[in-house]
Structures are given as C-alpha cells and as structure tokens.
Amino acid sequence: MVTSRRSFLKVLAGVPALMSFPDLSRNNFLSNLTAPGMKSLRHDIGMYTGRGGTIGWLIDKDAVVIIDTQYPESAEKFVAELKTQTSRKIDFVFNTHHHRDHTWGNSIFKPYADKFVAHQDVPVLQEKQAKEQKDAPQLVCADTTFTENWRTEIGSEIISARHFGPAHTGGDSVVHFEKANVAHVGDLVFNKVIPFIDPNGGGSIRSWIDALEKLGKAYSKDTLYIFGHSNSDEGCTGSVQDALAMRDYLNALLEFVGSKMKNGETKETIIAYPAIPKFEHLIARWEGAVKQNLTAAFDELNAK
Ligand SMILES: [Zn+2]
Numbered sequence: 001m002v003t004s005r006r007s008f009l010k011v012l013a014g015v016p017a018l019m020s021f022p023d024l025s026r027n028n029f030l031s032n033l034t035a036p037g038m039k040s041l042r043h044d045i046g047m048y049t050g051r052g053g054t055i056g057w058l059i060d061k062d063a064v065v066i067i068d069t070q071y072p073e074s075a076e077k078f079v080a081e082l083k084t085q086t087s088r089k090i091d092f093v094f095n096t097h098h099h100r101d102h103t104w105g106n107s108i109f110k111p112y113a114d115k116f117v118a119h120q121d122v123p124v125l126q127e128k129q130a131k132e133q134k135d136a137p138q139l140v141c142a143d144t145t146f147t148e149n150w151r152t153e154i155g156s157e158i159i160s161a162r163h164f165g166p167a168h169t170g171g172d173s174v175v176h177f178e179k180a181n182v183a184h185v186g187d188l189v190f191n192k193v194i195p196f197i198d199p200n201g202g203g204s205i206r207s208w209i210d211a212l213e214k215l216g217k218a219y220s221k222d223t224l225y226i227f228g229h230s231n232s233d234e235g236c237t238g239s240v241q242d243a244l245a246m247r248d249y250l251n252a253l254l255e256f257v258g259s260k261m262k263n264g265e266t267k268e269t270i271i272a273y274p275a276i277p278k279f280e281h282l283i284a285r286w287e288g289a290v291k292q293n294l295t296a297a298f299d300e301l302n303a304k
Pocket of ligand 1: 097099168187196
C-alpha cells in the first residue's frame with residue numbers, strides 16, 4: 001500500500017500544476033465554480049443566487065436537476081456556467097411556483113432539459129400571469145405535474161416534491177434531495193425579509209402558516225434549507241428555525257390586523273401602520289411591502 005501510494009505521489013509530482021485530473025467520485029464532480037452567486041452546499045447540490053428566486057441545482061455525472069429558473073438574463077449566465085461543468089442534458093427542471101422570478105428563465109433552459117416538473121396549478125397560474133404582464137417571455141410550462149407528492153430516483157439521489165397546500169401561491173412545492181437532505185422550499189420562506197403575499201396567485205396567509213407547520217414536521221433537524229429570497233446570499237440557506245420564524249411573522253401579521261379590526265379601526269388606518277410589532281427588523285425589499293401585507297391580511301380576515 002505504502003509503495004503504491006508513494007509511486008502515485010511520484011507520478012503526481014511530475015504533473016504540471018495546472019493540469020487537472022478528471023475526478024468522478026461523489027462530492028467532487030464539479031471543477032471550480034466561477035459564476036458570482038454560485039455555491040456548492042452538500043454532495044453535488046448547490047445554489048445560485050443570481051437575480052430573482054434562488055436556483056437550486058444537482059450537478060454530477062449521473063444527474064443534472066435544476067430547481068427554478070429566475071429571469072432570462074440570469075438563466076443565461078447559469079447555463080453558461082453549467083456548460084463548463086457538464087455535457088450532460090438536464091434531466092429535469094422543477095418550478096417551485098409560477099412567479100416570474102422563478103419561471104421566466106424556463107425558455108433558456110428548455111433546449112437543454114428533458115422535462116419540466118411542477119405542481120398542477122403552476123402552468124395555469126403561469127398562463128394567467130403571462131396575460132397580466134405584457135413583457136412576459138415565451139411561456140414554457142411543466143409537462144409533468146402532480147397534486148400532492150412526486151418522487152423520482154436519479155443517479156445516486158432520490159428527489160421528492162411535496163405540496164403542503166396553498167401558501168405563498170396556490171401551487172407551491174418543496175423539493176427535497178433526500179440523500180443529501182437538502183430542501184428547496186421556493187418562496188415558502190423569505191428569510192429575514194418581508195414576504196410577498198399573493199392572494200391573486202392563489203396564496204393564503206392562514207394556509208401558509210399551516211404549510212410551514214407541516215414543513216417543520218416533514219423534514220429532519222439536519223435538513224439544510226434553500227430559501228427563495230433573503231437579505232443576503234448567506235441567508236439563502238438556513239434551518240427549520242428560519243422556516244418557523246416565517247410562520248411566526250405570518251401569525252403576528254394576522255393577529256395584529258385582527259386585533260385592530262376588533263377595535264373597529266378602518267382598513268385605511270390599519271394598512272397605514274409602518275411595521276408589524278416584534279418584526280420591525282425585517283427588511284422591506286420593495287416599496288410598500290408592509291402595506292401590501294397589511295392589506296392582504298385585512299382582506300383575508302374580512303372575507304371570513
Ligand atoms: Zn414567489
């Protein structure tokens with residue numbers, strides 16, 4: 001053993017420093033990732049922050065899987081990086097939900113992808129969204145859909161998707177890389193930032209709270225979560241505690257608005273509050289984020 005190791009090192013020593021060995025062992029498939037925002041996480045799974053909802057990826061010699069596609073420009077940057085890492089076709093692209101910052105890059109991935117997967121409501125909501133937004137690119141929708149659960153084995157990984165009910169939208173999925181124990185939760189979690197609530201896209205605050213409760217029980221304490229949005233690249237990953245903090249915010253939002261309604265305050269007064277108590281630290285990433293959430297909460301409570 002010692003001799004063979006020595007001779008191997010001797011061979012290595014004679015190799016110019018810049019020459020790289022193809023190493024197809026698990027965990028070491030990728031050569032240097034150079035695109036800004038590209039980061040390896042566990043096994044051959046990683047994320048790309050780019051612009052829009054965080055992309056999750058699995059890239060190894062037996063499987064290429066992409067979760068969400070951002071916008072065309074950042075999708076192009078991602079695909080350019082992907083091509084430097086593998087010549088393999090994308091086995092499937094998964095859309096965690098229909099929002100443009102998670103699906104408008106679909107057309108860029110289309111020539112390289114065998115199939116697109118999403119919850120059954122996603123294509124319907126994509127079409128609705130495309131009609132409402134004039135600058136929408138070519139519509140590429142899932143050809144493979146499911147209602148509650150979807151699971152597949154690919155290469156050395158098992159990937160399962162779950163729909164925990166309406167939440168951020170009507171068609172949210174959580175995609176779990178079971179062996180690596182990494183879960184991409186789409187926009188079920190806006191980590192440390194004020195979330196976007198979308199009743200027009202089938203979202204519901206109450207149901208979102210339930211979905212996060214279910215999510216918290218569905219995976220283990222070691223699960224590494226990828227979040228659709230955060231205050232920083234580092235914040236795009238985290239633990240179940242971050243998911244439960246999102247639940248706590250939504251609970252606080254409903255409680256706050258509900259208590260004001262009970263006091264007889266008008267909608268106009270309620271939606272003018274500057275922050276939700278105990279969640280003043282959350283960052284607003286767009287103008288009017290707090291007002292939007294107060295309005296969504298008022299309308300949802302008022303409808304009951
Ligand atoms: Zn979204």
